[in-house]
Amino acid sequence: MNDVYRALSDPTRRKILELLKVREKSAGELADHFDMSKPAMSKHFTVLKSADLVYSRREGNQIYYGLNLSVLQEALMGLMQAFDLGKSGSKDSENS
Amino acid sequence: MNDVYRALSDPTRRKILELLKVREKSAGELADHFDMSKPAMSKHFTVLKSADLVYSRREGNQIYYGLNLSVLQEALMGLMQAFDLGKSGSKDSENS
DNA sequence: TAACTATTTAACTAAATGGTTAATTAGTCA
DNA sequence: TGACTAATTAACCATTTAGTTAAATAGTTA
Numbered sequence A, B: 001m002n003d004v005y006r007a008l009s010d011p012t013r014r015k016i017l018e019l020l021k022v023r024e025k026s027a028g029e030l031a032d033h034f035d036m037s038k039p040a041m042s043k044h045f046t047v048l049k050s051a052d053l054v055y056s057r058r059e060g061n062q063i064y065y066g067l068n069l070s071v072l073q074e075a076l077m078g079l080m081q082a083f084d085l086g087k088s089g090s091k092d093s094e095n096s
Numbered sequence C: 001t002a003a004c005t006a007t008t009t010a011a012c013t014a015a016a017t018g019g020t021t022a023a024t025t026a027g028t029c030a
Numbered sequence D: 001t002g003a004c005t006a007a008t009t010a011a012c013c014a015t016t017t018a019g020t021t022a023a024a025t026a027g028t029t030a
Helices: A002-008 A011-022 A027-032 A038-050 A069-082 B002-008 B011-022 B027-032 B038-050 B069-082
Strands: A054-059 A062-067 B054-059 B062-067
Touching: A002 A011, A002 A038, A002 A069, A002 B002, A002 B011, A011 A027, A011 A038, A011 A054, A011 A062, A011 B002, A011 B069, A027 A038, A027 A062, A038 A054, A069 B011, A069 B069, B002 B011, B002 B038, B002 B069, B011 B027, B011 B038, B011 B054, B011 B062, B027 B038, B027 B062, B038 B054
Parallel strands: none
Antiparallel strands: A054 A062, B054 B062
């Protein structure tokens, strides 16, 4: 779980996760969104994978990455609970 | 806000925040909970302060630290919202 | 002032992080 | 097989991180 928080501390990786929230994307598609070399991106993928925040799947030539939403969810819920911030908590509270 | 996520990525700092959740504590009191030198702790305090996650207040000889809960709250809510994890989110959620 | 306590700052170090370019692996297709 | 595409791994580098010990700062108190 510690890997998860470290993985989340980098803005590039958070952005990658947000992109994956929409749908699976190939390494190349993801890389297109950043001003950074492919190898650098690949290392970020590795970090995200070792934190289990994403999975990968080869499809022919490409490797597709997808978000493990539940892992992210549990990490954030874990923090929320550790600080008694559960359920409510937005600035202008719970408007149903 | 980026400083906040970086600050949260370290387990020692997360623990410090948890200790401060209960009540304000002096630098020394906090340090007693960790197997680490005072200067090392002091640096963690500095990181937490520059992320605005804690405030500090001198009282005579000692410096008391306290949690800025709202900053932590907003950071976590920000992540939650970025990933559409708001409101619900327990393991066995509400499947419509 | 001098001694004492609490904490930070300074100077240093080893390891981790985040990036680069060059080389390699894996798969497709003529 | 050979050429091509997609992505990773290897080797390297500069900066940041998280710790150390020694010195400095700030406040209290005799």
